[in-house]
Amino acid sequence: MSFLIYISYLVILFFIGRGNIILLNFSLKNKVPVDSAKIFNINICYFYPVIGMLSLGNFAFLLNFITPLEQTLLWVLMPLLGLNFLAKLNLQLNRFSACNIFLVPLPFFAAVSQIGFHYDAGLYHLKYQNYLRSNKIIFGHINLDFSYGFSSLADYMGAMHWISGNLLLLSFIQIPFFILFFNVLNIYVFKKSSKKIKNASAYLVLYVVLDNFGYKGGVNGTPNIQGIPKYDSISAILVCICVLFYLEAYNKTGLSINEKRFLLFFTFASIQIRPTNMVLLILTMGILLKITKQEDTINTFKENLLIITLSFMWILKNIIISSCIFFPVRFLCYDGFLWSDKTVASTTSQKITSYFRNTEFEFLYNQRIIINFSIFIILIVGVEILRQRSIMIFQNINSWFYFYLITNVFLFLFMAPTLRFFNGVILSSILIITYFFKSSSKAKPINSLLVPMFIFSLLLIPKVSDYRNLASYDTSRLQISYPEISYISFDSSKYVIPKNGEQCWLNIYCIPYEDTITKKYYKYNYIIFVE
Numbered sequence: 001m002s003f004l005i006y007i008s009y010l011v012i013l014f015f016i017g018r019g020n021i022i023l024l025n026f027s028l029k030n031k032v033p034v035d036s037a038k039i040f041n042i043n044i045c046y047f048y049p050v051i052g053m054l055s056l057g058n059f060a061f062l063l064n065f066i067t068p069l070e071q072t073l074l075w076v077l078m079p080l081l082g083l084n085f086l087a088k089l090n091l092q093l094n095r096f097s098a099c100n101i102f103l104v105p106l107p108f109f110a111a112v113s114q115i116g117f118h119y120d121a122g123l124y125h126l127k128y129q130n131y132l133r134s135n136k137i138i139f140g141h142i143n144l145d146f147s148y149g150f151s152s153l154a155d156y157m158g159a160m161h162w163i164s165g166n167l168l169l170l171s172f173i174q175i176p177f178f179i180l181f182f183n184v185l186n187i188y189v190f191k192k193s194s195k196k197i198k199n200a201s202a203y204l205v206l207y208v209v210l211d212n213f214g215y216k217g218g219v220n221g222t223p224n225i226q227g228i229p230k231y232d233s234i235s236a237i238l239v240c241i242c243v244l245f246y247l248e249a250y251n252k253t254g255l256s257i258n259e260k261r262f263l264l265f266f267t268f269a270s271i272q273i274r275p276t277n278m279v280l281l282i283l284t285m286g287i288l289l290k291i292t293k294q295e296d297t298i299n300t301f302k303e304n305l306l307i308i309t310l311s312f313m314w315i316l317k318n319i320i321i322s323s324c325i326f327f328p329v330r331f332l333c334y335d336g337f338l339w340s341d342k343t344v345a346s347t348t349s350q351k352i353t354s355y356f357r358n359t360e361f362e363f364l365y366n367q368r369i370i371i372n373f374s375i376f377i378i379l380i381v382g383v384e385i386l387r388q389r390s391i392m393i394f395q396n397i398n399s400w401f402y403f404y405l406i407t408n409v410f411l412f413l414f415m416a417p418t419l420r421f422f423n424g425v426i427l428s429s430i431l432i433i434t435y436f437f438k439s440s441s442k443a444k445p446i447n448s449l450l451v452p453m454f455i456f457s458l459l460l461i462p463k464v465s466d467y468r469n470l471a472s473y474d475t476s477r478l479q480i481s482y483p484e485i486s487y488i489s490f491d492s493s494k495y496v497i498p499k500n501g502e503q504c505w506l507n508i509y510c511i512p513y514e515d516t517i518t519k520k521y522y523k524y525n526y527i528i529f530v531e
Contacts, residue, residue, distance in 0.1 A: 002477045006109050009172050010049060010179075012081070017052030018045075019080035022087050030257045030303065034087045039262045040248040041193055045091055046100070046183045047262070049176035054269045055080075057157035058310060060132070061317060069159045070133040076160070096191065100183045104458065108175050111225035111462035113473050115171045117482070118227030122503030123147070125155065125229050126167075126482060130506045132159040139528040140339025142322045143518045145511060146348045149327035151318070153272035154231035165506075167480045170228045177237045178223065182458050184241060189450055196435050197248055202450055203434040204240075204427060207376055208457040219365070220372035221419060221426030225462060228480070231273055232420050238270040239277055239424025240431070246283045247435050250398065254291050257303055263287070264307050272314060275326045276421050279407045286400030328352070338521075341531045349415075356418040369419045373426055377433065384437055397436045405429060482506055 018034065021044070025031045037044040059076045060069050093101070118125075124147035131138065131148070132155065142149040154173070161169040187193070188201035211222035223233035245263050249255055255263070267284050270277040288300070301308065315325050323340040324333035328348040335342050356362045384393045408425045412418075419426065482505050487496035495509050504510030521528045 002113065002473075003109060005168070005478070006112060006172065006175075007105075009169065010105055010176065012077075013049040013052040013176055014045075015048075015052075015084050016056065016077065016080045017048030017050065018087075019083040020051055020055045021048075022083045023080065024306075027306070028303070032258055032261070035090045035092075037258050039259055040245050041191075042184060042187055043097070044258075046180060046187075050180045052080075053157055053173065053176050054153070054265075056160050057153040057272070060156035060160050061153065062310075062313065064132055064137050064156070065313075065317070067136055068132070068134050069156075070162075073160050100186055104182050104186070105175065105179050107459050107462055108178055108225065110466040110470055112171050112175065113477075114463075114466045114469050115225065116227055118230045119503070120230060121228055122482075122505045124150075124504070125158070126506050127504050127508055127510065129155055129159040129162070129229070131508050132156065133162060134508065135527060137317065137320055137526070139320050139526060140323070140337075140341075140518075140530055142327065142344050142348075143339060143341060143529040143531050146328070146344055146351075147512075149322040149324070149344070149348065151321055152231060152274065153269065154229065154234060158229045165481060166478075167228065167482060168478065171480060173229065174225060174231075174233055177234045178225070178461065181223070181237045181241065182454075184244060185457075186454060188244070189454065194248075194251065196251070197244070199437070199439075200247065200431045200435040201244070202453075203380065204430050205450065205453050205457050207427070207430050209453055209460070210372070210376060212460050214372040214375060216368050218372060219368045220376065221369045221423040223423060223427075223461075232423060235270065235274040235277060235421075236423035236427060238266060238273060239280065240427040242266050242270055242280050243283065243424075243428035243431055246287055247431060249287045249291060250435075252291060255287075260288075260300055261304060261307070264304050268307050268311055270424075274421060276411055276416055277424070278326070279404060279411065279425075282404045282407060283400055286398065286403075339528055339530050344531075353415070353417065356416065362418050362420075366417070366419050369423075369426065373429075376430075380434065384439065387439060393438055395436050395438050397432070401432050401436075405432065 021032050021034055025034070032044070035043075035045055039047065056076065060072065063069060063072050063076075091097075124145065127145075128148055128151070131141070138144075141151075157173055158170055161167075161173060163169065185201050185205055188197050189205060193201070207220065208222045210218065211220050211224075212218045214220065221236070223236045226233055242263070245259075245266065249259070249263070263284065267277075267280045270280055318325055318327065319334070319337075321327070322333070322345070323335070323337050323342075324330075324345055326332050328345040330342055330345045330349065333342050333345045334340060381393065385391055405425070408422060412422055416422075485503070485505060486499040487507065487510060488499050489496055490511070495511050496507065497512075498504055498510060502512065504512075518529045518531060521530065
């Protein structure tokens with residue numbers, strides 16, 4: 001039964017994404033060809049599930065300006081699914097695309113079937129999603145709990161996946177992104193693409209395989225299926241796909257209007273998932289300046305007004321919640337609002353930096369990735385030097401890519417010293433380095449080696465224990481429930497703290513130990529928290 005729910009979920013998400021394209025075409029002068037558009041040599045149908053997921057999140061964050069999200073899923077779901085009847089389905093599947101669509105999703109069920117909650121689920125993610133479901137947007141929400149300032153599109157996506165107290169669908173949210181990741185690699189490695197993209201993608205497949213080997217058993221930044229409802233892997237995959245798009249665009253003299261749309265949309269979505277991904281705008285600017293003629297600039301803006309509008313609305317959402325454009329960057333915060341308090345941003349920034357620098361788990365995690373990444377780079381560069389019999393193994397690397405990598409290193413060293421936030425940069429570094437090998441435009445990877453490599457990279461995303469435990473898996477599992485815990489009342493107010501530990505789970509009236517209760521004002525039926 002759970003497997004049927006899993007497959008049905010992916011099918012529904014496919015048609016939600018397709019319905020979004022049909023809906024979008026009503027407002028576009030230059031329509032997106034449904035089912036037949038090619039986006040950087042990839043058929044648009046591969047993007048439908050991720051488009052469906054990202055659009056659900058964006059509908060949710062827009063609706064939350066005016067209403068709680070608890071009863072909104074059907075409002076969004078039914079019209080989008082109904083729009084599919086306006087365009088005849090025409091997928092034109094061959095053997096390769098059928099394998100991509102029907103076989104790639106299968107291994108991930110092994111991971112989903114064993115998935116549990118990440119520690120941060122009880123700490124703040126589920127509590128914040130419950131706030132989204134029970135309240136419209138709250139002014140100064142960080143004054144109640146600073147963690148609400150980390151509001152991500154993933155939280156809005158998650159809030160749309162609750163079925164009352166059943167959190168089963170939350171376990172599926174990561175899967176469409178993994179499917180797209182492997183579909184894109186599969187196409188670029190084995191089907192028509194430039195030799196440089198083919199080689200870079202092949203090196204990335206090898207790197208993903210080696211995630212299971214190496215120093216202390218591996219771990220090199222490759223995305224993995226995380227506990228509910230973490231989104232580090234979603235962020236990494238979106239960044240990696242964006243960089244693949246940039247590299248595909250690099251040698252082009254121009255991009256189609258649909259390729260520009262997807263480039264901007266995926267970049268914007270990456271930033272919505274995690275603000276550190278804003279560094280992608282460096283590559284976006286570099287590519288658009290390179291391939292967009294001056295007279296086409298205005299048309300590019302006109303054709304992407306929806307994305308630009310969504311960007312401003314996202315910033316407005318951030319300001320309402322935290323008084324910051326991006327929390328907790330202090331110089332991006334404004335002190336003139338009723339709910340403003342710059343000290344929250346500065347103390348939160350200090351807490352984050354201190355935690356990542358002084359926590360043994362984070363140190364060891366960073367250490368394993370840096371060592372395994374460095375070993376891989378040394379090996380492939382060494383092999384390349386031997387092949388070319390020269391130390392001059394690189395073509396001229398575009399300065400925008402240098403700027404992108406250096407900026408990310410700066411952010412890691414001085415602002416967010418955890419590679420969990422930069423796994424997408426690790427993967428994209430592999431792509432950029434190998435793309436600019438001189439041999440990449442000449443050598444052709446050997447398919448007889450790549451086929452088993454790709455299969456192993458896909459099959460080893462779930463843990464071996466996940467496959468082993470499938471034999472004893474309860475196939476009637478229809479529910480994932482959160483744990484019930486005890487709370488301690490806080491004086492005479494309705495706010496409480498956990499009796500044990502620091503996890504509040506779903507209780508929106510539960511606050512962290514170090515926070516004080518704030519006053520609450522109502523204006524125009526909106527809640528405002530102030531210090």
